[in-house]
Amino acid sequence: MRILVVNAGSSSLKYQLIDMTDESVLVKGLCENIGTKGNITHKTGDGRKYEADYPMPTHKQAISLVLKLITEGEYAVISDISEIGAVGHRVAHGGEKLRRSTVIDDEVLNYLETIVPINPLHGPPAILGMRACIDLMPTTLQVGVFDTSFYGEIPDYNYIYPIPYSFYEEDRIRKYGFHGTSHRYVMGRTAEILGKDPKDINMITCHLGNGSSVTAEKGGVAIDTSMGFTPQDGVVMGTRSGAMDPTVVTYIMKNKGISAEEAENLINKKSGILGVSGVSNDLREIAAEAEKGNYRAELSRKMLANSIKKLIGAYTAELNGLDVLVFTAGIGENDAKVREMVCENLEYLGIKFDVNANMSAPRGEEAVLSTADSKVKVLVVPTNEELMIARDTASIAAK
Numbered sequence: 001m002r003i004l005v006v007n008a009g010s011s012s013l014k015y016q017l018i019d020m021t022d023e024s025v026l027v028k029g030l031c032e033n034i035g036t037k038g039n040i041t042h043k044t045g046d047g048r049k050y051e052a053d054y055p056m057p058t059h060k061q062a063i064s065l066v067l068k069l070i071t072e073g074e075y076a077v078i079s080d081i082s083e084i085g086a087v088g089h090r091v092a093h094g095g096e097k098l099r100r101s102t103v104i105d106d107e108v109l110n111y112l113e114t115i116v117p118i119n120p121l122h123g124p125p126a127i128l129g130m131r132a133c134i135d136l137m138p139t140t141l142q143v144g145v146f147d148t149s150f151y152g153e154i155p156d157y158n159y160i161y162p163i164p165y166s167f168y169e170e171d172r173i174r175k176y177g178f179h180g181t182s183h184r185y186v187m188g189r190t191a192e193i194l195g196k197d198p199k200d201i202n203m204i205t206c207h208l209g210n211g212s213s214v215t216a217e218k219g220g221v222a223i224d225t226s227m228g229f230t231p232q233d234g235v236v237m238g239t240r241s242g243a244m245d246p247t248v249v250t251y252i253m254k255n256k257g258i259s260a261e262e263a264e265n266l267i268n269k270k271s272g273i274l275g276v277s278g279v280s281n282d283l284r285e286i287a288a289e290a291e292k293g294n295y296r297a298e299l300s301r302k303m304l305a306n307s308i309k310k311l312i313g314a315y316t317a318e319l320n321g322l323d324v325l326v327f328t329a330g331i332g333e334n335d336a337k338v339r340e341m342v343c344e345n346l347e348y349l350g351i352k353f354d355v356n357a358n359m360s361a362p363r364g365e366e367a368v369l370s371t372a373d374s375k376v377k378v379l380v381v382p383t384n385e386e387l388m389i390a391r392d393t394a395s396i397a398a399k
């Protein structure tokens with residue numbers, strides 16, 4: 001079966017067509033600047049590449065172009081849309097109700113509309129993407145895979161915020177958690193590498209990219225995670241502050257006379273590594289600056305690493321002991337220095353970090369970073385959210 005994976009953002013749309021017989025990627029691509037100038041990059045698994053500016057005023061037009069490229073002409077990989085067995089949609093937020101991947105129908109779409117107020121950035125484009133696919137492929141099964149659904153088993157004492165309970169009951173304010181599809185893939189792959197059942201491993205997975213989250217898994221389910229009501233909470237990120245005293249925000253709002261929207265923009269887009277360093281949100285540039293002796297660049301990196309280290313300590317306590325620590329995503333898969341800073345001085349927790357193995361680990365590949373006698377294994381496991389979405393979609397389509 002072939003599964004089309006669609007990830008619709010506000011002005012972009014990523015796609016992959018995966019052949020589930022061997023999980024190979026037949027084609028992957030990206031539509032950007034939807035609604036403005038429009039351009040597409042489309043790469044087939046056998047190395048053909050198409051790049052062009054192309055007007056795509058709406059998500060529907062973008063998907064229509066993708067379907068045309070996939071099925072017709074020089075860059076085609078199948079000859080008819082009917083060869084697509086099902087479409088899997090990445091959906092960041094499934095609210096409290098959508099706790100597993102599910103067939104998209106009117107009821108699900110209506111529910112997703114009701115939670116747009118708590119998911120204003122990612123909800124509307126995801127809904128547009130799903131509606132467009134339903135219109136263009138009315139007979140093809142559409143499945144939603146929700147980043148939040150991995151957190152359905154988190155205990156109440158970890159998802160309720162310590163504010164009046166009515167905010168949970170009436171306003172749906174609680175920890176939802178994000179990046180769940182990535183953490184779930186990494187948990188499964190890690191167990192496979194170790195030849196164990198995920199149920200038998202106490203694990204901490206660190207998804208460190210532009211946005212970062214750390215999740216604790218016990219018994220094969222997530223029991224805590226660092227992102228919260230929104231992806232703003234948790235570790236220091238590229239441009240997001242992560243966790244801090246909430247009155248810092250209200251104080252700045254009052255003192256500088258800025259609105260809630262401006263304050264949100266400040267902690268989301270201008271803070272974190274970028275805000276502290278004043279250099280960049282990209283760890284490659286931070287590393288180069290730190291090497292030149294730039295104090296604030298080095299400080300921002302120390303803050304990032306230490307915010308992760310503190311969560312590892314907290315989650316090890318919650319898990320009642322740790323078996324495996326895993327790094328993934330842009331920083332986790334590529335930045336050996338950050339991994340070293342996170343893992344140094346954790347011997348008390350049973351982590352013996354192999355500095356040489358870490359430094360020589362090939363970028364973006366699976367690797368073991370702990371010594372042979374380390375009680376806790378430390379691994380790099382590259383994430384693959386698209387494959388996780390395709391697997392869920394194929395298994396629902398097979399029912």
Ligand code: ADP
Nearest residue numbers: 208209210211281282283284329330331334335
């Ligand atoms: P997103 O959260 O947007 O999916 P990624 O997981 O791709 O992001 O991570 C992007 C980040 O990964 C970059 O901003 C950069 O900080 C970091 N990164 C990527 N490649 C490297 C590298 N070779 N060395 C260090 N950091 C890297």
